[in-house]
Amino acid sequence: MEYQGMRTLEKLGVHNALTDEVGFRGPSGIPQIFRHWKTDQVVSIDTHTNVPNPRHHTTRFHRGHLHSALLEHVPRESIHLGKKIVRAEADQGGVSLYFEDGGNAHGDILIGADGIRSSVRQSFIPDYKLRFSGKIFMRATFDASLVAGKIPDLPADSIHWWGPKDNFFASRLGKDQYTTVGAYDDPRSAEEVEKSISWDQLGNVEFLRERYKDWNPTVKALTELTPSTNLYPNFAGDALQNWVFGPRVTLVGDAAHAHGGAFAAGGSLALDDSLALGLAFKEVFSSRKATFSARNINEALGLYSQTRQPHTARLLGIVHSQIDKKGTIFATGEEEDAALVARMTGRPNTEWLSEHDAEAAFDAVVEQLEGAQRQVRLARPETKIDRDIQPQGSKL
Template structure:
């Protein structure tokens, strides 16, 4: 098919959702997906990320099978997604359970975010990823049906569909819904990712994903893939400092204090969320969102990664339904119908 006859989809953001869209549509001969990312390089940043059974199934549908491997994804030995423990006594208070029969490879898994991104990147032609491109604006071109997307460096690109997959601070979302800037929940999360060998002397911590609940703060710890370990400590109005972290948890169970002592560093991330949108369809029916750009829950449900994958896959299914391989480029009204599906 001639390039000019293809449906041009411009994705802002090379995160989980953006990469998944490119993978889901890469075999569609009538679609051209290009990703524009504000970062100048894709590097190992971020902390841990969990995927539930829905996210793991979507990875499998996308063909990203290496992400289902035990080397990359950590699954708990008990099969429970999370075990909840008392902050002082360490006794098990309750457990999360999968609903129904879940195949092993689809069980809730925990990753180092960079490893999941690398697995997705391996399935995307890097020629379709454009770095150092910060979204500035979008408008309808004069005398054509094109969308014109502008970037901070002054460059412009034409497309038929714009998908904002640029996270909780989505510039695409703000351009249509200016009041949708993320809001602070009042909580902060200390996050650390380090070599699991540093905590292997602490009994039982490498076997499960555990969440300790206290009167006004929590503590989460889990192994990740590739022999990494993470601790996530949520406190009200916190500062990112190891000594402060140690002081916050000085009265907690010894296992927790040992994990904090083993951590070589900590970083503070403010816990934010974005209010729900009245609609995900903008730009005269040709602009939409995926992942945290569409629905940022603030990390409360550990569902953001799975939802980003599901959004991407659903978007690809809608495009394929309205624009099957071998068909001509869809009209503006057909595109709107696909995005509303």
């Protein structure tokens, strides 16, 4: 979790996720370190630019530990497990969810936070399709004692090793866990991959070891000590232009921006979405004390969508351009290596992503709308229509 996610956890009051017990911060304080697959040399790093609080430094969590920290802030009775949504509906009067078990639920607002294969999103955009990036990730989390002290020169920091085609990532996590992530290309179509590999399916750890057997001794040893690995076919979807469906429905997290985990930004983006959504509700229902009407709900959701859509659309643009890039065939190993080093040293600066300030972006959207409303009033005498100026963000 990068800076923006850590700061947002603090803003949301989830202080229990900021401890060194729950998350791991590398001893060097360098957020991203990139090493060469064969030589093991550090080729490139990212640094924190404007992150004065060490608690906000890039932190690596086991997903379940972050969930537990968040759960401490949610009343247990408001969580209903085992309720798979098959369909969502909305109209001016309210929203409805229909579950696989035949049950249903109704309410005032629907916030679809159901991940990259969101059923809520699919209910409102039935022809939305994910695209297979061509990569399958092989990921493992296990007790750090399996590798600690067992590999000479094992870096204490989290490391990305970049190879000509694939990368390898290894890191300590909070609560003495450790993670390894490898990848391979799968030339099959999205449909074939979907049919043959399910999300989180157990993979073949021997295949992981075989893929990385010619890498530097540290990576090789890490694959040998990784006890098992699970598979995650990598998909991404196009940016949605508008995150508001009808007056009362929106999306957060991967459901809203199906970026497939690129730049390890998904957790932070989902938290920033939540912060912006909370700020939008506060702005409309607390600061302006608006009534809880469909129109005002729609206005709050519009503020949220306008805050988050442009930021995540920029990321999705990068993700799709990376998928579109065809692999270059090199005449010699030297040429291939030179291209790899050039790619590593020429990585685009992603500070706009890792140090993005969602609250400042939200304030800018509010200010811009207020400015536009002032302009309308100045241009002609105030009328009732001006006072009730239409909220942005909804097509309905």
